[in-house]
Amino acid sequence: MKFDQQMPALPITRNPCESNCWTVLDHLQTLFGHKKFCKVATFRGVFSQKINFVSSSYWKSIEFRHIVSGNGMDFYLLGTGDNMLPARSSRTGSSSRTGSSSRTGSLRKPSRSNQPTRSSRSTTVKKTSRVRKRSAAQTECDIRPTAVVAPKKKKAATSSRRRSRSKAIGAVEIRPSGTIFSRRSDENREAIHHLPEHPPVDLTPPAWMQEECQVGPAQAGDQTEILQLLSGLPTPPSRAEFHASVDHPEHDSANRLVARLAGRIVGHIEIAPRTIMIGSAPVKAAALDRVAILPECRGAGHGQRLVQAAERRMRELGVIAAFSRTRIASSFHDLGWSVLGRDCASAGRPTDILSRLLAAPERQGPDVTMRQWRHVELPAILRIYEQNASRFVGTTARTEAYARWLVSRKAFDSIIVALQGNDRYDLHETTAKIVGYCIQTGGRVLEVMADPKYQGLEREILARVCAEAIENDRQELIYESSPTDPLHEExxxxxxxxxxPPIISRVAPQDRMIVARVFDPRSLLTAMAPTLASRVIQAGMRDTVELGFDSDTFRGSVTIPAAKDGEPRETIVQPGRVGRSYLKLTDDELTRLLLGQCDPLEAATAGRLEPSTQLSQKLAEQLFPRLPLWCPMWDDVPA
Structure with missing residues (x-):
């Protein structure tokens, strides 16, 4: 082959049965001028994208040709077997120039780097006298067998992508000095890699974390460290809200407890004393809030010690019942707390909510107007709240001082009031009467209340909130209320x-539960005595009513004497006396029964409650009916 001629381009095809098997075809000129392809070589290998070369592990009968692949890549192969390479010749001449061979092989100008020089099909050599002399001298040369010489790879830095293709990570070992990755070649990698059976990992915290922490009241210098600890909560408090807690009407620095370990604060819990309404009966209670443990110290019992210390503190304060809104209800249940129910929060698109509200029938009654509230209208808002709070269990008995503290926290964006009558600036509601309100922050509706005389007004107030959300380009609205509220379906x-279809909110909590614990059942029954007497009167029972309780920590009964002319009926609590008609149940079920979250018939069917007589079960249904659970979010939402 002459150097002044263009190097032939041979097509290459892939074996359909094996992806790494390639076949080089050559075309021969027949007698009548038709091209006939014949098989030249078969080899195994893969194409490299970086260089124009085929890396092959098996070579057979391949000439030194310029081959073009199907995707346009150029590469060169050196031959062996029947195809021989000529010996390299120098400019000064050698004995190889005088000899001749009976075979003709493919000739190529030697390169200085002992590897074939790459060129394209369009490469042309200018004809000069010097080139003609060289070409004539190189036509006569000795041919000797040579071994296959693959082109040398460039000594450039291998990219991370090529390394990842050639070798895979076999093992990962984490050491104090860093993470070590063990790689192995893809050729030796098994087709199916079976993971070794490792023994179970011991997740026990280190010894210094298992030491008993010291629980005590927080000090004035712990504010920065406590704020850093509380920053890991789903809704962390701000620094302004942290300082605003000092203005709480029942603030006491001893109600904030911290757990210290090796001089470091690893846990926090806060006690918020408040009066809770159980139906129409106000009960002295407290709420546990902002329970937090450092992630690296969890599992060592620090949270359990914090809750137990908080229980001792609440008993010292004379708390009858305690409530908490938590995401770890199972941990509280292990400590003796009862799970009352789920804290309901529904999410929806404002446009969809508004369309469903407008499609419902209109409310029958006088028209109302809505606007933003004024601070002088706080007593009217408290009046509407008290009219509705007696229907639930867990609502806070808000005094005017407590309500003003809630407003001073600024844990809301706006309060919308609904008025019936002529809207004028009036302090005593002589010209216009406030009949409903709504408290919202961001895209969350915290409270929607209306006067019981205006049935269906809550729908109109929620429609006004949706209209404002659409104007502010809010794509989601979260409604928080009692699970029995019909507006959740809207x-x-x-x-x-x-x-x-309902949207899945990433903001609305779906796992918050409300837990409670009754420390003194006798005091709770005493506080509920007027409510129990009124329920007996409403049921029309004129005879003496007596119901006993037999649980693990409390034995006693309540007795309501028979009705007499002109004398009020009072409830008498008798500890230690069970009587003939009594209920045998656990402390967990007793707490749920007293707080109106237990259906006696359902509990008896499930085996959680054992009535001594049929009368005792009927009395339990009359004295302790099931009430909707609602702990208002406005009392606990971060500012």
Whole structure:
């Protein structure tokens, strides 16, 4: 082959049965001028994207040719077997120039780097006298067998992508000095890699973390460290809210407890004393809030010690019942707390909510107007709240001082009031009467209340909130209320509505539970005595009513004497006396029964409650009916 001629380009095809097997075809000129392809070589290898070369592990009968692959890449191969390479010749001449061979092989100008020089099909050599002399001298040369010489790879830095293709990570070892990755070649990698059976990992914290922490009241210098600890909560408090807690009407520095370990604060819990309404009965209670443990110190019992210390503190304060809104209800249940129910929060699109509200029938009654509230209208808002709070269990008995503290926290964006009458600036509601309100912060609706005389007004107030959310370009609205509130269905949409499937909110909490614990059942029954007497009167029972309780920590009974002309009926609590008609149950079920979250018939069917007589079960249904649970979020939402 002459150097002044263009190097032939041979097509290469891939074996359909084996992806790494390639076949080089050559075309021969037949007698009538038709091209006939014949098989030249078969080899195994893969193409490299970086260089124009085929890395092959098996070579057979391949000439030194310029081959073009199907995707346009150029590469060169050196031959062996029947195809021989000529010996390299120098400019000064050698004995190889005088000899001749009976075979003709493919000739190529030697390169200085002992590897074939790469060129393209379009390369041309200018004809000069010097070039003609060289070409004539190189035509006569000796041919001797040579071994296959693959082109040398460039000594450039291998990229991370090529390393990842050639070798895979076999093992990962984490050491104090760093993470070590063990790599192995892909050729030796097994097709199916079986993971070794490792023994179970011991997740026990270190010894210094298992030491008993010291629980005590927080000090004035712990504010920065406590704020850093509380920053890991789903809704962390701000620094301004942390300092605003000092203005609480019942603030006491001893109600904030911290757990110290090796001089470091590893846990925090806060006790918020308040009066809780159980139906129409106010009960002295408290709320546990902002329970936090350092992640690296969890599992060592520090949270359990914090809750137990908080229980001792609440008993010292004379607290009858304690409530908490938590995401770890199972941990509280292990400590003797009862799970009352789920804290309900529904999410929906404002446009969908508004369309469903407008499609409902209109309210029958006088028209109302809505606007933003004024601070002088706080007593009217408290009046509407008290009219509705007696229907629930867990609502806070808000005094005017407590309500003003809630307003001073600024844990809300706006308060919308609904008025009936002529809207004028009036301090005593002589011209216009406030009949409803709504408290919201961001995209969350915390409270929607209306006068019981205006049935269905809550829907109109929520429609006004949705209209404002659409104007502010809010894509999601979260409605928080009691699980029995019918507005939850308007927010989520009906389950059979295929046109607008309910959205999955990333903001609305779906795992918050409300837990409670009764420290003194006798005091709780005494506080509920007027409510129990009124329920007996409403049921029309004129005979003496007696119901006993037999649990693990309390034995006693309540007795309501028979009705007499002109004398009020009072409830008498008798500890230690069970009587003939009594209920045998656990402390967990007793707490749920006293707080109105237990259905006696359902509990008896499930085996959690054992009535001594049929009368005792009927009395339990009359004295302790099931009430909706609602702990208002406005009392606990971070500012």
């Amino acid at each position: 927010v989520r949409g009906p389950a059979c509505d295929d046109k607008s």
